[in-house]
Amino acid sequence: xxxxxxxxxxKAAIAQPAHAAMPLHARIQRAIRKLIVDGALGPGKPLPAxxxxxxxxxxxxxxxxxAYAQLHAEGFIDRRVGSGSxxxxxxxxxxxxRLSRRARLxxxxxxxxxxxxxxxxxxxxxxxxxxxxxxxxxxPETRSFPLALWERLERQVRKDAGTQLLLHGDPxxxxxxxxxxxxxxxxxxxxxxxxxRILILTSSQQAMxxxxxxxxxxxxxxxxxxxxxxxxRKAFDAAGLECIPVPVDGQGIVADRIxxxxxxxxxxxxxxxxxxxxxxxLTLDRRLALxxxxxxxxxxxxxxxxxxxxxxxxxxxxxxxxxxxxxxxxYIGTFTKSLFPGLRIGYVVLPPQLVKPMTVARTLLxxxxxxxxxxxxxxxxxxxxxxxxVRAMRGVYAKRLDLLARLVRDHLSDIVEAQVPAGGLQMPxxxxxDLSESRAIDxxxxxxxxxxxxxxxxxxxxxxxxxxxxxxxxxxxxIETAVRKxxxxxQAIG
Amino acid sequence: xxxxxxxxxxKAAIAQPAHAAMPLHARIQRAIRKLIVDGALGPGKPLPAxxxxxxxxxxxxxxxxxAYAQLHAEGFIDRRVGSGSxxxxxxxxxxxxRLSRRARLxxxxxxxxxxxxxxxxxxxxxxxxxxxxxxxxxxPETRSFPLALWERLERQVRKDAGTQLLLHGDPxxxxxxxxxxxxxxxxxxxxxxxxxRILILTSSQQAMxxxxxxxxxxxxxxxxxxxxxxxxRKAFDAAGLECIPVPVDGQGIVADRIxxxxxxxxxxxxxxxxxxxxxxxLTLDRRLALxxxxxxxxxxxxxxxxxxxxxxxxxxxxxxxxxxxxxxxxYIGTFTKSLFPGLRIGYVVLPPQLVKPMTVARTLLxxxxxxxxxxxxxxxxxxxxxxxxVRAMRGVYAKRLDLLARLVRDHLSDIVEAQVPAGGLQMPxxxxxDLSESRAIDxxxxxxxxxxxxxxxxxxxxxxxxxxxxxxxxxxxxIETAVRKxxxxxQAIG
Numbered sequence: 001x002x003x004x005x006x007x008x009x010x011k012a013a014i015a016q017p018a019h020a021a022m023p024l025h026a027r028i029q030r031a032i033r034k035l036i037v038d039g040a041l042g043p044g045k046p047l048p049a050x051x052x053x054x055x056x057x058x059x060x061x062x063x064x065x066x067a068y069a070q071l072h073a074e075g076f077i078d079r080r081v082g083s084g085s086x087x088x089x090x091x092x093x094x095x096x097x098r099l100s101r102r103a104r105l106x107x108x109x110x111x112x113x114x115x116x117x118x119x120x121x122x123x124x125x126x127x128x129x130x131x132x133x134x135x136x137x138x139x140p141e142t143r144s145f146p147l148a149l150w151e152r153l154e155r156q157v158r159k160d161a162g163t164q165l166l167l168h169g170d171p172x173x174x175x176x177x178x179x180x181x182x183x184x185x186x187x188x189x190x191x192x193x194x195x196x197r198i199l200i201l202t203s204s205q206q207a208m209x210x211x212x213x214x215x216x217x218x219x220x221x222x223x224x225x226x227x228x229x230x231x232x233r234k235a236f237d238a239a240g241l242e243c244i245p246v247p248v249d250g251q252g253i254v255a256d257r258i259x260x261x262x263x264x265x266x267x268x269x270x271x272x273x274x275x276x277x278x279x280x281x282l283t284l285d286r287r288l289a290l291x292x293x294x295x296x297x298x299x300x301x302x303x304x305x306x307x308x309x310x311x312x313x314x315x316x317x318x319x320x321x322x323x324x325x326x327x328x329x330x331y332i333g334t335f336t337k338s339l340f341p342g343l344r345i346g347y348v349v350l351p352p353q354l355v356k357p358m359t360v361a362r363t364l365l366x367x368x369x370x371x372x373x374x375x376x377x378x379x380x381x382x383x384x385x386x387x388x389x390v391r392a393m394r395g396v397y398a399k400r401l402d403l404l405a406r407l408v409r410d411h412l413s414d415i416v417e418a419q420v421p422a423g424g425l426q427m428p429x430x431x432x433x434d435l436s437e438s439r440a441i442d443x444x445x446x447x448x449x450x451x452x453x454x455x456x457x458x459x460x461x462x463x464x465x466x467x468x469x470x471x472x473x474x475x476x477x478x479i480e481t482a483v484r485k486x487x488x489x490x491q492a493i494g
Numbered sequence: 495x496x497x498x499x500x501x502x503x504x505k506a507a508i509a510q511p512a513h514a515a516m517p518l519h520a521r522i523q524r525a526i527r528k529l530i531v532d533g534a535l536g537p538g539k540p541l542p543a544x545x546x547x548x549x550x551x552x553x554x555x556x557x558x559x560x561a562y563a564q565l566h567a568e569g570f571i572d573r574r575v576g577s578g579s580x581x582x583x584x585x586x587x588x589x590x591x592r593l594s595r596r597a598r599l600x601x602x603x604x605x606x607x608x609x610x611x612x613x614x615x616x617x618x619x620x621x622x623x624x625x626x627x628x629x630x631x632x633x634p635e636t637r638s639f640p641l642a643l644w645e646r647l648e649r650q651v652r653k654d655a656g657t658q659l660l661l662h663g664d665p666x667x668x669x670x671x672x673x674x675x676x677x678x679x680x681x682x683x684x685x686x687x688x689x690x691r692i693l694i695l696t697s698s699q700q701a702m703x704x705x706x707x708x709x710x711x712x713x714x715x716x717x718x719x720x721x722x723x724x725x726x727r728k729a730f731d732a733a734g735l736e737c738i739p740v741p742v743d744g745q746g747i748v749a750d751r752i753x754x755x756x757x758x759x760x761x762x763x764x765x766x767x768x769x770x771x772x773x774x775x776l777t778l779d780r781r782l783a784l785x786x787x788x789x790x791x792x793x794x795x796x797x798x799x800x801x802x803x804x805x806x807x808x809x810x811x812x813x814x815x816x817x818x819x820x821x822x823x824x825y826i827g828t829f830t831k832s833l834f835p836g837l838r839i840g841y842v843v844l845p846p847q848l849v850k851p852m853t854v855a856r857t858l859l860x861x862x863x864x865x866x867x868x869x870x871x872x873x874x875x876x877x878x879x880x881x882x883x884v885r886a887m888r889g890v891y892a893k894r895l896d897l898l899a900r901l902v903r904d905h906l907s908d909i910v911e912a913q914v915p916a917g918g919l920q921m922p923x924x925x926x927x928d929l930s931e932s933r934a935i936d937x938x939x940x941x942x943x944x945x946x947x948x949x950x951x952x953x954x955x956x957x958x959x960x961x962x963x964x965x966x967x968x969x970x971x972x973i974e975t976a977v978r979k980x981x982x983x984x985q986a987i988g
Contacts, residue, residue: 022681022881033684037816074811075778112792113851117708121850125857128662142660151652158645166636166834168622187516190527202696206860214611231858238858284569284582298606317568322531340660344864356615357607363619364725364732366700366860370838373864387516 002048006035007056014057024059025066032067036076036087047077047085116240123234126205128341129450134482136450137277137426137470138307141396142340149385150376157375169371172359173200173347177374180381181333181347189308190318191331193349199358200369203346204306204334208232208269210348211302211330212239214361216266223261223268225253227457229276232269232304245459248275252282255289267300268293272320273308277428277457277468279421287320294328301329307337309390310472311423312398327351335377337425338390345369345377397472400479401427404471407483415440415490416466425473428454430466435494437465443489449482496542500529501550508551518553519560526561530570530581541571541579614732620699620725622835623944628976630944631771631920631964632801635887636834643879644870651869663865666853667694667841671868674875675827675841683802684812685825687843693852694863697840698800698828702726702763704842705796705824706733708855710760717755717762719747721951723770726763726798739953742769746776749783761794762787766814767802771922771951771962773915781814788822795823801831803884804966805917806892821845829871831919832884839863839871891966894973895921898965901977909934909984910960919966922948924958929988931959937983943976 002010013031014024035041047053050068054061068085071077079085113121129136157165172178178195185191201207208231216222218240224233226245236243244265246257252275258268268290272282294301303320321331334346350358362368380386401420404427408418416429431437441451444467451467458464471479496504507525508518529535541547544562548555562579565571573579607615623630651659666672672689679685695701702725710716712734718727720739730737738759740751746769752762762784766776788795797814815825828840844852856862874880895914898921902912910923925931931947938945938961945961952958965973 030681030684033812037684037686037812039819070808073808076812112709114707114709114711114714116711117851117855120708120855120858123854123858125665125854126861127665127857128861130662130664132661139661142657145657145660147652147657147660151649155645158641163636163639163641163834166639166641166836167626167633168624168835170624171619171621187524190524190531192531202860205858209859213608214614215606215608217608217610220608234858318527318531318570325533340657341662342660342865344861357611360617360619361611361614363621364614364617364699364728365703366696367620367622367838370864370867371836373867 002053002056006040009035009040011057014059025063025070028053028057028059028064029067029070032071033074033076036071041087043087045087047087049084116238119240120238123237126231126234132470132473133448133450134474134478135426135469135471136473137452137468138337139470139473140337140340140425141393141473144396145340146385146389150380153379153383153385154372154376157372157379161375165371165375167371169368169374171363171368172355173198173369174371174374174378176378176382178347180378180386182349184381184386185319185331185333185349186322189305190322191349192322193331197350197352197355199348199350199355199362200374201346201348201362202344202366202369203336204304204332205231205235205346206365207330207332207346207348208235208302208304209238210358210361210365211267211300212236212241214354214358215300216241221263221265223253223258223265225269225271225275226459227277227454227463228269228459229271229304229306230457232302236269243459248278248280250280252280252286253290255286255293259289259293264297265299267302269302269304270320271304271306273305273311273317274421274424276304276306277426277452277454279419279424279426279428281317281422282320284317284323287317287323291320291324291326291328294324295326299328302332303329304332306332306334307424309338310394310397310425312394312401313422321349330354338393339377339380339386343373343377345373393472397425400471400474400476403476404469404479404483407480408469411483411487412490415494426468426470428466428468430454430464433494435490437467439493440490441467443493444486447485447489449486449489496547496550500534503529503534505551519557519564522547522551522553522558523561523564526565527568527570530565535581537581539581541581543578610732610734613734617728617731620728626964626967627942627944628968628972629920629963629965630967631946631962632831633964633967634831634834634919635890635967638890639834640879640883644874647873647877647879648866648870651866651873655869659865659869661865663862663868665857665862666849667692667863668865668868668872670872670876672841674872674880676843678875678880679813679825679827679843680816683799683825684816685843686816687825691844691846691849693842693844693849693856694868695840695842695856696838696860696863697830698798698826699725699729699840700859701824701826701828701840701842702729702796702798703732704852704855704859705761705794706730706735708848708852709794710735715757715759717747717752717759719763719765719769720953721771721948721957722763722953723765723798723800724951726796730763737953742772742774744774746774746780747784749780749787753783753787758791759793761796763796763798764814765798765800767799767805767811768915768918770798770800770918771920771946771948773913773918773920773922775811775916776814778811778817781811781817785814785818785820785822788818789820793822796826797823798826800826800828801918803832804888804891804919806888806895807916815843824848832887833871833874833880837867837871839867887966891919894965894968894970897970898963898973898977901974902963905977905981906984909988920962920964922960922962924948924960927988929984931961933987934984935961937987938980941979941983943980943983 010031014027050064054064077085132139178198182193182195212235221242224243321329331349405420419428437453444451454466455463504525508521544558548558571579626633672692676687676689679687706729715736718737815823825843899914913922935945948960949957
């Protein structure tokens with residue numbers, strides 16, 4: 001009844017150690033179901049008699065009987081008194097090889113996405129480096145993270161809360177964490193936040209995507225910096241917004257262009273602490289001018305303060321949110337840079353009238369963030385460990401930036417000019433000679449060095465050629481080795 | 495120079511123990527900045543001389559000088575040689591009380607959301623019970639979860655992987671977890687999954703929202719069950735889709751209605767294992783008919799298999815995904831019901847051509863899921879603990895369902911008729927007498943008992959009145975107490 005191969009495949013399936021916990025009859029039932037579903041046993045084909053199969057498999061007849069009964073209950077087999085069991089005559093459970101031409105076409109065709117789906121796919125998304133190599137940007141030092149301390153706090157939280165944290169959490173975020181974040185941003189960033197105006201999210205990317213969808217309709221105009229952070233631009237593009245690029249100079253985004261713009265816009269997106277990618281800090285007078293503009297135009301300011309913790313020359317200017325008395329500013333923060341990317345916690349400080357709508361939207365999009373992780377982070381912050389970690393890392397990163405700037409000056413000065421930033425996790429370098437950006441990046445890639453080209457971050461052609469060099473995640477030795485490697489690679493093609 | 499209250503507020507700010515780790519000059523700088531930003535120190539107002547303030551605060555003059563220097567660098571104060579320091583004459587940093595009428599209006603107005611944002615807000619979102627009381631539905635037993643075992647696996651994962659898991663993870667999900675899930679759904683659900691066709695997400699809600707946006711454009715038609723799971727309907731509504739309700743009878747969704755529909759549709763949404771809320775199982779012939787329909791119409795089947803782990807009468811039928819040779823089915827699974835809601839891990843099994851687009855979309859929406867949690871779950875599954883937990887819970891829930899069904903029969907039979915389901919975490923009850931659904935639910939609510947009304951889950955008026963009673967999360971004593979309470983509450987108004 002069964003071909004030899006079929007019997008062997010049933011035998012193999014029931015012997016699998018991974019399935020040892022499952023009753024024998026269930027393993028047999030699944031193995032036969034698979035033969036039917038895969039088309040190896042066609043409609044109307046007879047199954048072996050229970051007694052025969054029991055003997056072949058060296059199991060009891062009851063076991064086989066239980067398997068057949070379940071197959072029958074599911075509708076996969078017919079059982080006829082006196083003549084045995086047969087694969088149901090319902091439909092051909094076709095394997096790939098037996099599909100009609102039309103069905104094969106159906107399997108191999110383009111994914112037929114929606115228009116917005118296709119746009120998102122074509123954007124390429126926001127890919128992050130999984131195993132960062134110099135000089136991948138935007139990645140903090142994680143190898144020295146105080147993991148034992150984190151684990152201890154986690155144990156404390158579990159001890160105190162027990163299984164309570166296994167349940168659904170408040171979609172706005174755990175109150176203890178929202179309080180800790182409010183304290184932090186008020187103190188360190190000059191924000192005006194309260195716990196009830198904070199919404200905990202997965203990442204700043206989720207914050208941007210949420211803003212893009214909740215505040216703007218397709219076709220709405222939004223000012224963005226030029227050059228711009230690709231994650232923000234892609235989030236706005238995916239939501240169908242029209243992004244209007246506004247140039248960035250040594251004082252940040254040129255606010256006058258926005259004030260003088262004849263066409264209205266619904267918002268401006270800013271990275272004011274360290275503009276991405278130039279690293280410049282937006283001056284106070286421009287911040288204030290943009291706040292007035294937002295109030296007059298009932299527009300929003302979306303402030304992405306992604307790595308403001310790491311400012312090396314002086315202190316970072318107070319955030320726009322704290323300067324804005326009209327509550328037109330949405331402040332986006334993240335722990336991806338200040339702690340570690342795998343944490344998956346970001347947040348927004350919202351104007352009061354947006355708290356409920358944004359929280360409701362999050363319940364529709366993906367629910368909420370794991371309570372356990374939130375409570376561990378809250379304790380890390382309350383205990384002063386967050387402040388201490390940021391201070392320690394600030395010292396480490398400042399030294400790494402100094403080193404990188406010196407090495408680039410010493411070894412690459414005939415090719416690039418370093419634009420040493422006041423803060424952040426990466427340094428932009430402008431190409432000064434004839435070498436093209438794409439050739440430089442390709443040459444670096446070939447020797448295992450990551451560089452992010454600057455010209456692709458500009459809205460139009462003609463942006464300054466160069467690249468970003470991340471430094472925070474790499475040891476002095478790694479930085480030095482990589483700069484030397486980069487030097488030979490660039491000289492070889494120069 | 496400073497009023498007494500201003501000096502006191504600076505003193506209080508610098509004495510705060512939470513800020514003890516911050517240098518003294520930074521604490522003074524922030525306290526003064528707050529006075530300026532809050533409007534307590536207006537433009538042009540003089541600041542105390544450094545010497546005088548140092549004396550008042552009992553700190554060194556250098557400390558005050560450092561604070562003033564930073565305020566100056568940030569643009570908050572002007573310093574004039576010989577005449578001291580003044581709040582910058584830039585703009586009024588207005589407090590709420592000093593705002594112009596227009597600005598006050600700006601703060602108090604409606605949130606001016608986008609059309610899609612307003613629609614999401616008005617949907618009310620998907621609210622989950624934070625502290626479940628009987629008979630809140632959809633919640634598993636968590637109080638007996640093997641937390642110590644989970645913690646041990648977590649420690650093992652940390653020991654093996656170290657800080658590697660602090661970095662960004664693969665946006666598709668960690669491969670070990672995808673492999674464990676593929677093994678599980680193939681074995682237990684008769685799916686045809688491979689690790690490379692699985693995408694790890696936060697929740698099944700995220701899966702539905704992702705499908706709604708990636709596969710359909712606003713106005714596209716989608717068949718949904720009637721009555722329907724509210725989370726799915728809201729996700730589709732939020733994406734602007736037109737949901738076409740299709741009635742559910744004792745064999746699941748009436749597939750003939752779909753086959754006979756003159757108007758095309760892009761998809762059908764199904765909860766085939768235990769239809770939500772009726773609990774019925776979709777029969778095999780209807781599954782196969784819908785698979786053929788999807789192939790012929792190049793439509794998608796979105797299969798939400800949210801609580802198929804818990805089937806008490808016989809085995810659950812194999813999932814639609816495993817029966818579909820044309821790869822038109824998207825299978826949605828979640829650990830919210832089978833493990834615990836606070837875990838925040840769900841997944842989809844995708845047709846091959848959708849894997850890349852969906853993964854790219856997730857990087858734009860929120861990035862990826864925490865690697866640490868994924869690896870712990872992978873180990874929980876690989877070690878056979880997941881299977882063991884599900885089996886144990888299946889036994890517990892079967893008993894709780896039996897108990898609830900018996901108690902409802904014994905105590906509430908003059909009011910409702912229990913529709914004992916073959917599986918799942920809740921039991922629907924239909925009102926048989928004159929009592930209205932809303933009065934029954936309100937009366938229950940007043941005595942602390944949660945019921946979800948059934949008629950609101952129907953697309954139109956005239957759906958059967960009744961309610962859902964969740965049973966999985968409550969002990970026999972809690973169930974019994976709550977049924978008695980419900981009985982008195984309903985008799986009192988009957």
